[in-house]
Amino acid sequence: PFHRPPRFFVAASLLGAMKLAVPLPSVLGFSSAAPVLTWADGSITPGLQKNFVLSKAKVQASQLPSRSWGGMAAATVVAAVGSIRRQKHACVSMHRSRLAGHVWFPGTAAVAERRGPELPRASNTMGAVAVEVVGGFVTACSTADKWEQAIVEVVDAVGKNEYECGIAFVHELHVTMAQGMAPVLGALREKLGVRTLIGCAVSGAIGQAAGPSAMAYGGLGGDGTDWPPIEVERGYVLSIGLIREATATPFFLGSGTIGDVELLERKAAEGSVRSILTIADPFGPTESILKRLDESFPAAVKAGGLSVPLQVGGAERGAFMPSMAIASAGCDVRVVDQGVCGILLEDVDVHTIVCQGCCGAGPPVKVSSVSGQVLDGIGGRPANESLRLIFSSVDAEMREKMQRFLVLGLGNAGESERSLGDGDWLIRMISGVTPEGGLVVGDSVEVGQPMRFHVRDKATAEADLALMLKRYRLEKSFWGSTGGEPMGAFLFTCNGRGESLYGRRHVDARAAVEALGDACGTRVAGFFCNGEIGSPGLSIPGFSEEDAPQRRGTALHGFTAVFAILVPTAKSS
Numbered sequence: 001p002f003h004r005p006p007r008f009f010v011a012a013s014l015l016g017a018m019k020l021a022v023p024l025p026s027v028l029g030f031s032s033a034a035p036v037l038t039w040a041d042g043s044i045t046p047g048l049q050k051n052f053v054l055s056k057a058k059v060q061a062s063q064l065p066s067r068s069w070g071g072m073a074a075a076t077v078v079a080a081v082g083s084i085r086r087q088k089h090a091c092v093s094m095h096r097s098r099l100a101g102h103v104w105f106p107g108t109a110a111v112a113e114r115r116g117p118e119l120p121r122a123s124n125t126m127g128a129v130a131v132e133v134v135g136g137f138v139t140a141c142s143t144a145d146k147w148e149q150a151i152v153e154v155v156d157a158v159g160k161n162e163y164e165c166g167i168a169f170v171h172e173l174h175v176t177m178a179q180g181m182a183p184v185l186g187a188l189r190e191k192l193g194v195r196t197l198i199g200c201a202v203s204g205a206i207g208q209a210a211g212p213s214a215m216a217y218g219g220l221g222g223d224g225t226d227w228p229p230i231e232v233e234r235g236y237v238l239s240i241g242l243i244r245e246a247t248a249t250p251f252f253l254g255s256g257t258i259g260d261v262e263l264l265e266r267k268a269a270e271g272s273v274r275s276i277l278t279i280a281d282p283f284g285p286t287e288s289i290l291k292r293l294d295e296s297f298p299a300a301v302k303a304g305g306l307s308v309p310l311q312v313g314g315a316e317r318g319a320f321m322p323s324m325a326i327a328s329a330g331c332d333v334r335v336v337d338q339g340v341c342g343i344l345l346e347d348v349d350v351h352t353i354v355c356q357g358c359c360g361a362g363p364p365v366k367v368s369s370v371s372g373q374v375l376d377g378i379g380g381r382p383a384n385e386s387l388r389l390i391f392s393s394v395d396a397e398m399r400e401k402m403q404r405f406l407v408l409g410l411g412n413a414g415e416s417e418r419s420l421g422d423g424d425w426l427i428r429m430i431s432g433v434t435p436e437g438g439l440v441v442g443d444s445v446e447v448g449q450p451m452r453f454h455v456r457d458k459a460t461a462e463a464d465l466a467l468m469l470k471r472y473r474l475e476k477s478f479w480g481s482t483g484g485e486p487m488g489a490f491l492f493t494c495n496g497r498g499e500s501l502y503g504r505r506h507v508d509a510r511a512a513v514e515a516l517g518d519a520c521g522t523r524v525a526g527f528f529c530n531g532e533i534g535s536p537g538l539s540i541p542g543f544s545e546e547d548a549p550q551r552r553g554t555a556l557h558g559f560t561a562v563f564a565i566l567v568p569t570a571k572s573s
Contacts, residue, residue: 137488137566138163139525141207141239143214143232147174150238151188153211158242160193165250165343166242167277167490168199169527172308173236175201181325182333184238189327194242196250198341200279200307201323204498204528206231206491206509207239218506229491229509229524233498241490241525243566247272247346250326253292254339255285267344268296274541274569275350277490278304278342279324282530289340290533290554301350301539302554303564304342305492305529351476351486352539353515353563354532355468355508356427357461357497358409358454361402362390364417367449374438375408375445384437390453401455406430408441411450412552420450423468424537426555427454456559458501465507465561469514472538472565484568486516488523493561495528508561516565534562 140157142150147170170184178184181199189197208227209215218230232239249267253259267273276297280286286306293302307323322337365386369377378386391402409425411417432440445451454460493508513521536552 136244136568137241137520137523138244139207139229139239139241139488139523140210141205141214141230141232141237141525142211143217143235143237144211145236147178147184147238148187150174150211150236151184151191153214154188154238154240155191157208157210158192158240160191161244163192163194163242163244164246165196165248165345166192166194166198166240167279167343167525168197169202169205169207169237169239169525170199171205171235171237172201172203172310174238175310175323176312180321180335181323182335185325185327186333188240189329189333192240192242195329196248196343197327198250198279198343199325199327200341200527201310202237202527202529203308203495204231204233205237205239206493206524206526206528207241208522208524228522229506229512231493231498231506231509231528233495233500233505233528239525239527241488243345243348245568246343246348249344249346250328250342251344252324252326252334252336252339252341253289254336255288259336259339264293264296272346273297273300273344275345275348276300276302276304276342277345277350277564278302278340278533280304280306280340280531280533281323281337282306282309283320284338284340286340286531286533287556290556293340294554297344299541300344301352301535301541302533303350303352303490303492303562304340304533305527305562306531306533306556308530347569349541349567349569350539351472351541351565351567352534353468353472353565354423354534354536354538354557355461355465355561355563356423356425356456356536356557357464357501357559357561358407358425358427358456359460359463360409360422360425361398361406361453361455362394364411364420364450364452366417367445367447367451370445370447371438373441373444374434375441375451376436376438378451382437383439384433387439387453398455401457401460402453405455405457405460407454407456408439409452409454410443410445413446413449415450417450417452420452421537423464423471424552425452425454426536426552427456427557427560429558458503461497461501462507465511466514468538469511469563472515472540472563475538476540486520486565486567488520488525488566489516490564490566491524491526491561492529492532492534492564493526494532494557494559495530496559497561498528512563515563532557532560532562534560534564 138158140154142153144150144153168185168188170181174184175181181201185197185199206229209218209220209230214230217232218227220227251260251263253264276293290302310321310323312319312321322335324336324341326334326336326341365379367375367378368380375383377383391399408428408430410428411420411425428441428443430439431442434440489512491509491512497508499505509524512524533554533556535554
């Protein structure tokens with residue numbers, strides 16, 4: 001019924017409840033559009049899609065026709081040896097153009113073959129051509145112990161090209177040695193040639209290894225492979241993520257009228273902003289600013305994280321210096337704090353996957369009584385009585401987890417508790433218990449609001465991560481979205497996750513391939529945050545109104561990994 005070759009379909013099981021026939025390439029995050037190859041003379045050949053193109057790749061002349069893939073039995077593409085850098089390598093999908101697989105450029109002499117039906121070979125072949133290949137999104141992460149050397153290593157990894165915007169994550173020790181964010185961000189922007197670069201101080205960062213020390217840290221070989229990302233949780237690190245085309249506008253917003261209020265009002269009136277990448281100062285009114293951004297840009301998906309506080313001064317170290325900055329071509333570096341710094345994107349969609357590391361304990365219920373920030377009643381009973389009933393209804397393993405890792409999941413007021421799936425709840429800590437047995441919750445809670453107890457530990461974090469990435473892959477496959485295929489992702493993950501949670505390194509960053517596919521799943525940049533920004537659950541622009549899940553307000557999380565998947569819009573792609 002799908003009129004597709006059977007190799008493009010698999011049976012998918014969602015939570016063991018239903019089996020679905022899913023186009024395999026879509027499930028893997030590949031493009032449904034007809035691929036193209038652009039020749040040196042500007043002409044276009046159908047049959048090969050490129051998200052990333054090799055800097056000096058050569059196409060074997062003996063087997064290539066002048067303009068069409070249809071007239072050849074096999075074509076061989078060989079990457080030129082020499083100085084092709086890691087980020088220039090490509091994993092290129094060819095699944096929808098009668099090709100038996102995909103093309104992969106993993107090193108300096110990798111070969112990719114296209115095998116089709118035996119057709120007469122075209123006699124009009126062309127000489128070897130250089131294919132200039134550019135990436136929509138590139139990343140690099142250096143662990144050099146001097147910030148000047150770290151800049152050299154990341155620039156050498158990605159090259160100096162016409163990148164439009166990006167985010168830099170600079171370790172606090174680098175910032176301290178440079179005496180502020182401005183010298184580091186200014187030098188980085190100039191050497192990269194990027195038009196707009198925002199950055200923040202971090203305690204740990206994520207990206208593709210650049211330089212010998214980063215490759216050794218990641219346990220990576222030395223033949224030029226497109227490295228999987230590494231998570232550097234402590235020690236010197238500098239990471240970048242750069243977007244080639246986005247129609248981007250940087251901004252800063254503080255409390256009240258502080259910041260680029262007029263700029264944001266003008267952009268909101270234009271209605272062209274599709275998504276917002278943010279970094280925030282830990283001392284700013286982040287939650288109130290996020291609410292203002294939601295009011296101004298209700299349709300824009302937002303993602304980001306909180307920077308590390310930069311303590312300075314004497315023995316008490318009671319003073320702090322700004323931890324964020326904006327560097328734009330033709331302008332002095334702008335150092336900002338106590339607010340939210342970000343980039344408005346008009347030609348890139350951001351799909352968010354918010355993994356809060358929890359699983360439900362007991363059934364979903366309704367809040368029945370509230371006194372300020374104290375939850376007094378649950379499901380028509382006193383809170384402590386309801387908790388005891390739920391505790392007695394679960395198995396012994398869950399009871400043990402509830403005694404050690406109990407948290408609270410909240411839905412939107414007026415929303416049915418039965419409509420919320422695993423991963424959709426806004427997780428909040430229970431900060432105390434009153435003498436009467438009420439639960440003290442940090443957020444304000446309303447009567448009638450859906451709630452469910454959750455537990456959080458290593459096992460639930462791993463299960464939640466796998467579930468949310470699978471949900472994204474399936475929902476995007478079924479419902480689709482506007483624009484092209486993902487070109488990479490930013491990852492904003494809690495500094496309480498990583499090796500201290502999983503007992504091993506690089507877990508969150510390397511899980512991105514499950515949602516993005518092999519072609520761009522390695523292109524991940526981000527940092528370990530003091531708080532993570534995103535809407536609970538999944539946010540995928542492009543749903544029709546009747547199919548769209550209810551999007552919850554942008555929230556500040558803890559112990560969470562927020563994947564901000566970058567997808568070019570139909571216009572830019």
